[in-house]
Amino acid sequence: MPKLKTNKSAAKRFTTTGTGKVKRNRSNSQHILTKKNAKRKRRLRQSTTMDKSTLKSVKRLVPTIF
Structure with missing residues (x-):
């Protein structure tokens, strides 16, 4: 499985x-x-x-903060 990539704009x-x-x-x-x-x-x-409604999409963009 490939590495998870963090969306840097969302991480900021x-x-x-x-x-x-x-x-x-x-x-x-x-x-x-x-x-x-x-x-x-x-x-x-x-x-x-x-x-809670938008939390799922943020988790997908920034998997490292969870």
């Missing part, structure tokens, strides 16, 4: 927490920030965990 975007959940950064925080209010921009700075 996702990390695991101590309990095994996958952490990610929020989108929509890079540009066109003038029309977004301050409360929304503060929330976008914080990271969040992946939901």
Whole structure:
């Protein structure tokens, strides 16, 4: 069987927490920030965990972090 290859772009975007959940950064925080209010921009700075529906595809892209 061939070696497992990690998708490097996905590996840079996702990390695991101590309990095994996958952490990610929020989108929509890079540009066109003038029309977004301050409360929304503060929330976008914080990271969040992946939901269960997309976890399977992340596991396939980054098998080394699990």
